[in-house]
Amino acid sequence: xxxxxxxxxxxxxxxxxxxxxxxxxxxxxxxxxxxxxxxxxxxxxxxxxxxxxxxxxxxxxxxxxxxxxxxxxxxxxxxxxxxxxxxxxxxxxxxxxxxxxxxxxxxxxxxxxxxxxxxxxxxxxxxxxxxxxxxxxxxxxxxxxxxxxxxxxxxxxxxxxxxxxxxxxxxxxxxxxxxxxxxxxxxxxxxxxxxxxxxxxxxxxxxxxxxxxxxxxxxxxxxxxxxxxxxxxxxxxxxxxxxxxxxxxxxxxxxxxxxxxxxxxxxxxxxxxxxxxxxxxx
Amino acid sequence: xxxxxxxxxxxxxxxxxxxxxxxxxxxxxxxxxxxxxxxxxxxxxxxxxxxxxxxxxxxxxxxxxxxxxxxxxxxxxxxxxxxxxxxxxxxxxxxxxxxxxxxxxxxxx
Numbered sequence: 219x220x221x222x223x224x225x226x227x228x229x230x231x232x233x234x235x236x237x238x239x240x241x242x243x244x245x246x247x248x249x250x251x252x253x254x255x256x257x258x259x260x261x262x263x264x265x266x267x268x269x270x271x272x273x274x275x276x277x278x279x280x281x282x283x284x285x286x287x288x289x290x291x292x293x294x295x296x297x298x299x300x301x302x303x304x305x306x307x308x309x310x311x312x313x314x315x316x317x318x319x320x321x322x323x324x325x326x327x328x329x330x331x332x333x334x335x336x337x338x339x340x341x342x343x344x345x346x347x348x349x350x351x352x353x354x355x356x357x358x359x360x361x362x363x364x365x366x367x368x369x370x371x372x373x374x375x376x377x378x379x380x381x382x383x384x385x386x387x388x389x390x391x392x393x394x395x396x397x398x399x400x401x402x403x404x405x406x407x408x409x410x411x412x413x414x415x416x417x418x419x420x421x422x423x424x425x426x427x428x429x430x431x432x433x434x435x436x437x438x439x440x441x442x443x444x445x446x447x448x449x450x451x452x453x454x455x456x457x458x459x460x461x462x463x464x465x466x467x468x469x470x471x472x473x474x475x476x477x478x479x480x481x482x483x484x485x486x487x488x489x490x491x492x493x494x495x496x497x498x499x500x
Numbered sequence: 501x502x503x504x505x506x507x508x509x510x511x512x513x514x515x516x517x518x519x520x521x522x523x524x525x526x527x528x529x530x531x532x533x534x535x536x537x538x539x540x541x542x543x544x545x546x547x548x549x550x551x552x553x554x555x556x557x558x559x560x561x562x563x564x565x566x567x568x569x570x571x572x573x574x575x576x577x578x579x580x581x582x583x584x585x586x587x588x589x590x591x592x593x594x595x596x597x598x599x600x601x602x603x604x605x606x607x608x609x
Contacts (some may be wrong), residue, residue, distance in 0.1 A: 276566055280517055282506040301520045323529055341519075373503055410537055415569030416502040417595045420607065438565075456502030457565045488589075 222389065224263035225472045226256050227482070229463040230349035233488030235308045239381070245483040245492075252480035252494035253353040256405075259496055260359050265403035267316045267362045269323070269388075271464040272346035272407035274367035284372045287384070287445035288323040289336040290361040291317040292426070294436035297343035297351070301307035306345060308352040313448065316362040319396060323364070326391030330384035331376040333369075333434050341367060360481075361403070370408070370460040377448040381463045385470020392471065406468040408461025410491035411454040418455060424484040426454035427491040430462065433493055437476035439469055458490065465495075472497055507562025512546045516567040519574050529574065555594035 233240065243250075260268065273443060277299065279285055295313045317338065324336040341391065347365050350356065369375055376384070410430060411423035413495045433442050442468070451459040472491050479493035502567065515537075519526050529536045537547050543548070550556035555568055569591060576587035593600045 274525075276517070276564065277520075281513045281564055281567075284508075300523065303542065368546075371503075372508070373506060413502065415565035415567070415572075415591065417592065419569070419592055419609070452503070 219394065219398050220392050220400035220402055221264045222392055222404060222462070222472060222499060223305045224259050224403040225468050225499060226259060226404070226495065227409075227491045228252060228256060228350060228354075228494035229409055229487045229490060230345045230407045231492060232345040232349065232459055233414070233485070233490065235306050235345075235352055236347050236494070237487065240487040242482070243481075245485050246261070248483045249353070249482040249492055253350075255480050256354045256494065257359065257498065260354065260356070260361060260403060263403060264401055265359075265361050267319045267364060267400045268356070268403040268406040269329065269364045270347055270350060270405045270407055271366045271368065271467045272302045273370040273461045273464065275344050275346060275350055276488075277342045277373065279492035280368065281372050284369055284421070284480060285334070285335045286331040286333040286369045286376050287327070288336075288341065288367045289320045290315065290367070291320045291324070291336050291338045292340045293317060294340070295343065295347070295363060295365060295448065296340055299342035299344060300346040302344040306348050308348050311351050311357050311494060313346070313351065313363045314360075314423055315362050319362075319400070319402070320364040322395050322405060323391050326395060327384050327387045329378055330387050343347050348445055349404060366467075371457045372461050374464070375448055378443050378446065378463060378466050382443055382470040385467040386469060386473075388467065389471030389473070398408035404468045404471055406465035406486040408464045409459060410462065410493045412458035412490035413455035415455050416460050420489060421455070422486065422489070422491045423454040423459070424491065426459070427484065427493060429481060431479050431482055431493050431495070434465075434477050435479050437462075437474055439474040442466075442469070457464055468497070472499065473497070502513055502565045505560050507560055507565050510546065510562040511541050511543075512550065512558060512561070512563050514541050515542070516563070516571050516574070520570060526574070553590065553594065555591050556597060559595060
């Protein structure tokens with residue numbers, strides 16, 4: 219039996235690397251402290267393999283035939299994709315993969331949504347993987363990574379219930395189908411409120427964000443699934459806020475439990491609410 | 501609201517994807533935009549909207565909002581130096597139309 223070693227989630231807004239210094243110092247400190255704690259949590263939990271679950275941002279497929287979930291089974295993952303480099307301004311990186319673990323988990327959840335797929339090719343990574351890799355110093359941890367990129371924005375989107383259920387199946391597979399002693403971490407990457415490309419591009423729904431963070435700290439997953447639907451996320455910023463679906467995958471895998479808020483910041487210039495949590499697995 | 505017009509059959513969606521993925525196509529788009537558009541199976545309405553930088557029209561025709569934002573970056577550059585970069589400003593100005601000035605004044609920008 220493998221074990222879920224750590225469960226965390228954090229925003230991957232490109233402003234965190236691309237134009238970090240546009241924010242007030244207090245907000246920058248909040249973000250740096252949150253990501254430092256995430257780095258520590260990954261190291262101290264002795265995690266062997268980290269699943270990073272995140273919005274694909276329509277980076278890897280045409281919208282007419284679009285994957286709902288894509289497991290990255292490459293031996294090594296490199297990024298960021300060339301098109302995003304001027305925007306993200308992060309160093310090029312290479313992360314070890316874990317194709318064997320990824321394959322088992324992909325096989326376990328492939329019937330949980332209509333288009334769950336896997337590839338041994340390197341995927342195109344934008345802020346989804348590149349920002350957490352940079353801000354949490356993932357390369358220096360030496361942890362192997364299985365990226366799971368998901369469809370958060372192209373209708374029909376696998377909604378909060380589908381994502382939570384897929385997470386439950388994923389958690390069960392980690393506990394029952396992976397080698398004993400393996401320590402698997404889960405990282406939900408994305409959110410909070412933002413509306414990339416829409417008329418509210420410059421807005422952050424701070425009220426929604428703080429409500430979401432409070433709900434997570436309370437840890438009532440049934441209430442969260444009932445109240446924070448895909449549609450409610452869309453109201454708080456279309457095409458962006460629904461990245462919280464990646465957090466719901468993690469929540470499904472670990473089951474109802476409270477978490478610790480690692481920080482929140484609403485910086486207009488980042489065009490995205492920042493939030494981070496670490497779930498209590500004790 | 502933002503996804504209600506989305507139409508996955510609109511080929512402008514695919515054009516934005518190919519421009520992101522193909523550096524040579526992107527370079528040709530910058531120097532010979534009309535030739536690139538002529539070679540792609542766009543409807544006259546799509547073609548005109550791209551040439552006119554009419555993001556509102558593309559949005560209503562069915563271009564995905566996320567790709568709309570990326571098209572703005574393809575046209576106006578990727579220099580996201582602040583929250584009101586040229587690409588974002590051009591996009592919002594088109595989407596909001598007559599309401600743009602009042603909206604930005606209200607935000608103090």
